[in-house]
Amino acid sequence: MALTRFERFLGRLLRAVVWMLFAAFKLFAPQQRHGVSRLPPITNPLLLLSAMQLARKIRRKEVTSVEVVQSYIDRIQEVNPLINAMVKDRFSAALQEAAQVDKLIEEETGGEEVLEDRLPLLGVPITVKEAFALQGMPNSTGLLTRRDLVSGVDAPSVALLKRAGAIPLGVTNCSELCMWLESHNHLYGITNNPYDFERIAGGSSGGEGSILGAGASVIGVGSDIGGSIRIPCFFNGIFGHKPSTGIVSNDGQYPPASGLQMGFLCTGPMCRYAEDLIPMLSIMGGPNANKLCLSAEVDLKKLRFFSVPHNGGSHLVSPVDAQLLQAQKMVVRRLEADLGVKVQELFIPQLKYSFQIWGTMMASPGKDGKPPTTFAELMSEGGKKIWPVWELFKWLLGFSSHTIAAIGLALVELFQSSHPSPFVLQQKESLQQELEELLGTDGVLLYPSHPQISPKHHHPIFTPFNFCYTGIFNILGLPVTQCPLGLSEEGLPLGVQIVTGKLQDRLSLATALYLEKAIGGWREPGKTTAKP
Numbered sequence: 001m002a003l004t005r006f007e008r009f010l011g012r013l014l015r016a017v018v019w020m021l022f023a024a025f026k027l028f029a030p031q032q033r034h035g036v037s038r039l040p041p042i043t044n045p046l047l048l049l050s051a052m053q054l055a056r057k058i059r060r061k062e063v064t065s066v067e068v069v070q071s072y073i074d075r076i077q078e079v080n081p082l083i084n085a086m087v088k089d090r091f092s093a094a095l096q097e098a099a100q101v102d103k104l105i106e107e108e109t110g111g112e113e114v115l116e117d118r119l120p121l122l123g124v125p126i127t128v129k130e131a132f133a134l135q136g137m138p139n140s141t142g143l144l145t146r147r148d149l150v151s152g153v154d155a156p157s158v159a160l161l162k163r164a165g166a167i168p169l170g171v172t173n174c175s176e177l178c179m180w181l182e183s184h185n186h187l188y189g190i191t192n193n194p195y196d197f198e199r200i201a202g203g204s205s206g207g208e209g210s211i212l213g214a215g216a217s218v219i220g221v222g223s224d225i226g227g228s229i230r231i232p233c234f235f236n237g238i239f240g241h242k243p244s245t246g247i248v249s250n251d252g253q254y255p256p257a258s259g260l261q262m263g264f265l266c267t268g269p270m271c272r273y274a275e276d277l278i279p280m281l282s283i284m285g286g287p288n289a290n291k292l293c294l295s296a297e298v299d300l301k302k303l304r305f306f307s308v309p310h311n312g313g314s315h316l317v318s319p320v321d322a323q324l325l326q327a328q329k330m331v332v333r334r335l336e337a338d339l340g341v342k343v344q345e346l347f348i349p350q351l352k353y354s355f356q357i358w359g360t361m362m363a364s365p366g367k368d369g370k371p372p373t374t375f376a377e378l379m380s381e382g383g384k385k386i387w388p389v390w391e392l393f394k395w396l397l398g399f400s401s402h403t404i405a406a407i408g409l410a411l412v413e414l415f416q417s418s419h420p421s422p423f424v425l426q427q428k429e430s431l432q433q434e435l436e437e438l439l440g441t442d443g444v445l446l447y448p449s450h451p452q453i454s455p456k457h458h459h460p461i462f463t464p465f466n467f468c469y470t471g472i473f474n475i476l477g478l479p480v481t482q483c484p485l486g487l488s489e490e491g492l493p494l495g496v497q498i499v500t501g502k503l504q505d506r507l508s509l510a511t512a513l514y515l516e517k518a519i520g521g522w523r524e525p526g527k528t529t530a531k532p
């Protein structure tokens with residue numbers, strides 16, 4: 001759909017203003033100094049195996065769990081001072097648990113199959129977003145007033161992974177209250193992108209994205225109500241999956257969703273190797289995972305593929321980067337050449353209203369008529385009630401314990417109408433219907449993960465609506481796999497979202513597995529700057 005002259009003018013004007021504001025902001029923002037500009041290379045081959053490969057080697061006694069856990073601890077100690085991704089570790093407990101695993105394997109008489117069936121992740125290290133309860137670890141979600149809170153139990157998704165034999169190494173940073181696309185808060189500081197420390201790791205599960213991208217973790221747990229799994233996976237060049245709504249329990253994470261938001265929040269896996277996605281999802285989903293028929297074979301040649309290159313040009317959102325458009329086209333060419341399928345390019349006009357749809361639905365009351373908890377209420381938890389305008393004043397003077405993003409969100413909320421616009425609701429309904437009909441049970445849609453490649457630190461403050469490329473699929477409840485597509489000219493990760501119909505997660509997961517083989521998947525930071 002072509003833009004009007006006025007919309008094009010407005011878009012250009014907005015971009016010029018954003019550029020000037022960002023330049024002014026950078027003058028005053030504190031600079032980080034590391035002395036080193038890239039991550040040390042990975043020299044330990046154990047760090048280059050998938051979780052499934054590691055589990056197999058541990059079961060077969062080709063390597064001990066202690067060796068694997070120690071290898072990851074060494075890598076975390078080497079890279080974390082540069083990326084600030086892990087905010088609290090449990091290394092000595094993890095090593096003790098690994099030693100118990102090795103003992104159990106020594107004593108097991110039932111054979112490898114018994115272990116594989118009962119404990120598919122036995123002895124494999126894992127990392128967890130700090131917003132999830134992990135016994136003995138903090139669960140502040142970046143809120144200073146929650147700094148002393150220590151989890152007594154595990155969140156159900158974490159408990160299922162532990163029950164499958166995974167060994168948590170620690171918890172990772174996130175944005176304040178999990179509601180921003182940069183992982184920054186006043187408790188733990190800011191997380192860096194492992195491909196370029198001056199850039200963001202994404203959010204809200206940015207600590208997970210960064211530690212995985214840096215090769216310092218192999219599998220992790222994230223959550224996503226607007227892109228918080230997919231955005232950090234994209235910026236850090238790894239895989240992630242936002243499952244169909246209602247498959248993985250969201251319990252045990254802070255903040256809990258309320259109102260309609262409960263249906264938009266999804267917990268899911270983040271990982272470096274595509275082959276780990278399905279096993280992780282089957283474990284995290286518990287009995288619900290059966291609804292996804294994840295073990296059914298997928299014949300990619302029989303699927304219908306669609307490619308939507310952009311959201312139709314909303315002036316609130318940046319235009320899609322030319323390198324991302326190219327990468328998506330390259331996927332189309334590979335699918336057509338390798339599988340003999342025809343990928344249909346589409347423009348879906350309702351996508352232009354993605355932000356308005358996300359904002360309206362997020363603010364809507366639940367089925368019980370109760371409005372969702374406000375962001376300002378969440379910010380006030382455990383402390384004094386906060387007043388957004390007063391908090392902004394304090395922030396300007398350097399006295400606020402909240403980030404400007406959180407204060408900005410609380411301010412925006414003040415102006416939010418409690419009466420949803422009928423036009424926006426109608427766009428949402430028609431988009432939902434159109435996509436459900438289009439995708440059915442055999443459709444796969446390619447869509448940019450974000451209009452920009454990982455931006456510089458703090459830049460999202462000036463482009464806050466760009467997350468709507470991911471957020472729209474939370475509202476629609478569709479499963480999405482985030483898939484890396486090599487590196488840009490600047491050596492930064494490229495990627496794409498793979499979207500399917502409800503409960504058809506196995507189709508996007510199978511497509512990601514194929515694209516990993518075809519394009520190469522995760523690339524070690526600092527090693528190559530090759531284009532896809």
Ligand SMILES: CCCCCCCC/C=C\CCCCCCCC(N)=O
Nearest residue numbers: 178180181224225226227228408464
């Ligand atoms: C200081 C600037 C603040 C301006 C706020 C403008 C409003 C933008 C609205 C929402 C941004 C939410 C970003 C959500 C990112 C992902 C969240 C998630 N947990 O999945």
